[in-house]
Amino acid sequence: MNTQILEVTQRIIERSKETRRAYLEKIENARRQGPHRGALSCGNLAHGFAACGQSDKADLRSMTKANVAIVSSYNDMLSAHQPYESYPAIIKQAVNEVGSVAQFAGGVPAMCDGVTQGQTGMDLSLMSRDVIAQAAAVALSHNMFDAAMMLGICDKIVPGLLLGSLSFGHLPTVFVPAGPMPSGLPNKEKARVRQMFAEGKADRDALLEAESQSYHSAGTCTFYGTANSNQLVVEMMGLHLPGSSFVNPGTPLRDALTKAAAVQATRLTDLGDNYTPIGHIVDEKAVVNGLVGLLATGGSTNHTMHLIAVARAAGIIVNWDDFSDISSAVPLLTRIYPNGSADINHFVAAGGMSLLFKELLGAGLLHNDVKTICGEGLEAYTKEPFLADGKLEWRDGPQSSHDKEVLATVEAPFKPDGGLSVLEGNLGRAVLKTSALRSPHCHIKAPAVVFEDQFELDEAFKSGALNKDCIVVVRFQGPSAIGMPELHRLTPPLGVLQDKGYKVALVTDGRMSGASGKVPAAIHVTPEAIKGGLLAKVHDGDIIELNTETGELTLCVDEATLAAREAQAANVTKHHVGMGREMFGGMRMNLTGAEEGACSLFVTQE
Structure with a gap:
């Protein structure tokens, strides 16, 4: 086992000793109090199965048959979630065939950053994760269930479902993907x-x-953004069936995997001898495995917040130093857009998850002494699912990459590190995704051009005012300011400036996330400007230095000058009204900083 991975894991275990102990005690208490319908009164139980058929009612009355909760993010406006329309019927039939019951417990909202990008609705995006977590908890709160199945794909949905599931950590829980759309126009x-x-x-x-x-069709977007990073991380943590993350929707194999996931959920309940709750699967080693998978593939920087929040929900304390140290120990093994020109379907064709698991396990970069929904260890995840005469089976995956421009080996990686840098200096702490940059490292020292709003940049770009070496600062975009929207609309103009030969970078307390590309972007700056961060004192023309080799993020202005400066007052009230944003004021006030997961769910527990 890689010594640096072991060291990071051990310090997470030590740091989390008390919170993890309290979490395990909490879910053990919940196990003793449930999940069993026998704890319900006759009136409670009658309400719980009133709409069921007679056979299901009899099974639920018997207290010996498993009842599986289905929680879904289905809607037919979003391509990634549209396939879930048919899943409840498939799941119910599969569960019924093995003598158990499945009930649709509840739906959760699912918004798409692709639709809201650059629009006012984007201000709700990050906060929707906590709403999803709460909605999932409401769905599971009836004490009717012995296991759960979570149906979700995209950016905030899977992290939200994880947060909700871990609040019911005594329940065995299986995550069920829907898969990416077939390849369309090449990303390049x-x-x-x-x-x-x-x-x-x-x-x-x-x-x-x-x-x-x-x-162009139903399914997840094919680039390697947060949605597909979600699927990879969840499989790395052992919450998907092996090889199920990236099977296209509407195919016989996809349906067979959904049925198999449903059956597997019934095998993990406390009614049998193989009780495997999600709170036992998601431990410190599983979280580290998720981080390794994310960083080895150049995944979404959104997870520098999401995985911190998810780990916290399981009583595990993770910070950006853990990301940074794991990144330095893990080589970059994939080139998937925006880290290359291939898409997620090309990754599957090159060898996919089974080969990725083989490479990482063989190099001692993954903990193999973990629990998964398939049992102990990760060997099952080195296999691929196939249909043979209509029956699902798993076979050994490829031994080597079919396209070394897409999926590399540990011995000959694309980069020796995972492509994530943590920057620190008087401006605060930030993360920068280097895996998609044109060169392995980034060092820029240039004057600042300051914007209070992402939409202000358009006029400056069109007027030519940005035709120079510069570091663009976009502040008051953080969690407490306006909900931390993604700022991808800035990428095309900054990319144009870069192609003209100018040295440019972005520094912001907002997000760029999974589609962070060739423009260096120091994001998630914390403390954010509205909470006293030095970003609020940056003036146009100030020199900023950004250096991924030394980890510097420095405002090169002397301390006396900075002490005499007044912080720029935030003018964000226009972002708090309209498009439903006025209803989220209380949540914005309670959001933690980016390095604490930008989360509102644990305020009362601190």
């Missing part, structure tokens, strides 16, 4: 058209046609 071509549009060289019709050819 899509990025080219976007940049041409930003330069005024392509019209809106050409842009819409390119986007429509890229996002």
Whole structure:
């Protein structure tokens, strides 16, 4: 086992000793009090199965048959979640065939950052994760269930479902993906058209046609953003069936995996001898395995918040230093857009999850002494699912990559590290995704151009005011300010400046997330500007130094000058009204900083 991975794991265990102990005690108490319908009164129970058929009612009255909760993020406006429409019927039938019952326990909201990007609705995006967690908890709160199945894919949905599930950590829980859409317009071509549009060289019709050819059918977007990072991390943590993360929707194999996941959920309940609750699966080693998988593939920087919050829900304390140290120990093994030109389907064709597990296990980079929904250890995850005469089986995966431009080996990786840098200096702490940069490291020292709002940049770009070496500062974008929206609309113009030969970078207390690309972006700056961060004192023309080799993020202004400066007052009230944002004021006030997960759920526990 890699010594650095072991050291990080051990310090997480030590740091989390008390909180993890309290969590395990909590879920053991919940186990003793449930999950059994026998704890319900006759009136409670009658309400719980009133709409069931007679056979299911008899099974639920008997107290000997498992009842599986289905919690789904289905809606038919979002391509990734539209396939879930048919899943409840598939699950109910599969569970019924093995003598148990499944009930649709509740739906959770699912919003798409792709639809809300650059729009006012994006201000709700990060906060929707905590709403999803609460909605999942409400769905499970009836004490009717022996196990749960979580149906979710995209950016905030899976982290929210994890948070909700871990609050019911005594329940065995299986996560069920829906898979990516088939490949459409190549990502490199899509990025080219976007940049041409930003330069005024392509019209809106050409842009819409390119986007429509890229996002063209049911399924997850095929680039390696937060949605597909979610799926990879959840499989790494042992909460998916092996090889199920990236099977396309609407295929016989996808349906067979959904049925198998349903059956597996019934095997893990406290009614049998194989009780495996999610709170026992998600331990310190499983969290580290998730981090290793994320960093070895150059996954979404959103998880520098999401995985911290998820770990906290299981009583485990993780910080950015853990990310940084694991990143330095783990080589970059994939090139999937925006870290390359391939998409997630190309990754599957090159060897996919089974080969990734083989490489990481073989190099001692994953903990193998873990529990999963399939039992002890990760060997099952080195196999691939296939249909043979209509029956699902797992076979040994490939022994080597079918495309070494997409999936590399530990011995010959794309980079010796995982491509995530943690920066620190008088401006605070931030993260920067280096895996997609043109060079392995980034060192820029340039004057600041300061914006209070992402939309202010457009005019400066069009006027030519940014045609110079500069570090663009976009502040008052953090969790407590406006909910920490993603700022991807900044990428095309900054990319144009970079292609013109200017040295440019972005520094912000907002997010860029899974689609962070070739423009260096120091994101999630904490403390955020509205909470006293030095970002609020940056002036146009101030020199900022950003250096991933030394880990510096420094405002090069002397302390006396900074002490004499007044912090810029935040003008964010316009972001607090409209599009439902006025209803989230209380949540914004309670959000922790980015390095604490930007989470509102644990305030009363501190």
